[in-house]
Amino acid sequence: MMQMKRTLLAVLGAISLSACAQAPEADATGTPSKAPVVSSPMLPATPEPAEGTPEARALAAVRTLNPNLQPEQIGAAPLPGFREVIVSGQVVYVSDDGRYMFLPGQGGALYDTVSERSLSEASLAGLRRDLLKTIPASERIVFAPANPKYTVTVFTDVECGYCRRLHSEIAEYNQQGIAIEYLAFPRMGIGSEDYNKMVAVWCASDRKQALTDAKAEKSVPEHDCKNTVSMQYNIGQRAGLTGTPMILTEDGTQVGGYVPPAALRETLDKLAAEKAEPAAVGNAAPGGNAAAGGA
Incomplete structure (x- = not known):
């Protein structure tokens, strides 16, 4: 979800919030402005990890937010089954399969990089x-x-x-x-x-x-x-x-x-x-909600 990406990018420092803790401005068409490239000029760029490694999957996950994000460090996390990524001064935990991102700075938000949704948002x-x-x-x-x-x-x-x-x-x-x-x-x-x-x-x-x-x-x-x-x-x-x-x-x-x-x-x-889609699928499927309505 675009808003979730904006929020995560804001947390990672890729987008600067206004004094009112605000989402990035949009142009005249309503399209959000592109996030700037994030880099650390005082440190050498982090070497690209070997393909197929948990570190590579962690980097790919972070870059689903913005392909220009350049982490300062990627390594083992204190949480088993996760890599620790440091980007723009923020710590992000990414599951070793690259699917889930956990951001402690977002109140413990858990982000699914495949569905592009916050799994914490429903609660x-x-x-x-x-x-x-x-x-x-x-x-x-x-x-x-x-x-x-x-x-x-x-x-x-x-x-x-x-x-x-x-x-x-x-x-x-x-x-x-x-x-x-x-x-x-x-x-x-x-x-x-x-x-x-x-x-x-x-x-x-x-x-x-x-x-x-x-x-x-x-x-x-x-x-x-x-x-x-x-x-x-x-x-x-x-x-x-x-x-x-x-x-x-x-x-x-x-x-x-x-x-x-x-x-x-x-x-x-x-x-x-998005909310209507599951209902439509359920009603169309054999034995779905429409059929299960009962007498």
């Missing part, structure tokens, strides 16, 4: 989905078209540049059939000036206008009330949020960072198609 998505359910619908600031095709949750901040950029394109997201449900994540922390601004937004009589004004650096009258900003912030932390914006699908899958409107629609369409 994380389920956790995020359950956490989001604890936040009442009345506490979300919603910008939606009349009949949305998709709904995403976006943890946002009024100070983050990419959050502001996303919000400046809110009409385009809606035109793409995407409803945006905002939750608060004041990245400066509870009690900060940033936090107070978000409390003012959530306590405003017109939250949508107050959020729009705050993101445009317009003054929002300071206001305090019984609110869930702290709760939303804590839920964001538990969901694994490290920066804003964070875009989550209805099932809890993370799809960004800032993603341009057309690119987000494309991503959501692909995810929907």
Whole structure:
């Protein structure tokens, strides 16, 4: 999955995240910019390992992310059945058959290089989905078209540049059939000036206008009330949020960072198609789900 590759590349230092812990920018067509070549100018290049060795398979696995990645070191790992690869100052463990990559720096993410999927994501998505359910619908600031095709949750901040950029394109997201449900994540922390601004937004009589004004650096009258900003912030932390914006699908899958409107629609369409494929196969197969429905 393209988003997973972006995330892994970011962890490995191949893509520099913005101050808002953001996915790489896309060009005008919505295509992500290519990752730069990663090399270590102070050290000689690591010799290419002999073909057919675990080290060679480990190198090939890492290069499924970016063919230009040049590890500083490849050797035996303290974990039996794995090689240890050091690239851009990060340690990656690759199974000796080259199929699985384990990144301790990604909260223990396990990546399948064949299916190009995070095997940890399903568990994380389920956790995020359950956490989001604890936040009442009345506490979300919603910008939606009349009949949305998709709904995403976006943890946002009024100070983050990419959050502001996303919000400046809110009409385009809606035109793409995407409803945006905002939750608060004041990245400066509870009690900060940033936090107070978000409390003012959530306590405003017109939250949508107050959020729009705050993101445009317009003054929002300071206001305090019984609110869930702290709760939303804590839920964001538990969901694994490290920066804003964070875009989550209805099932809890993370799809960004800032993603341009057309690119987000494309991503959501692909995810929907992937989910539909197993069901289609099962229904078509002899003795599949359709036949197993029973009386």
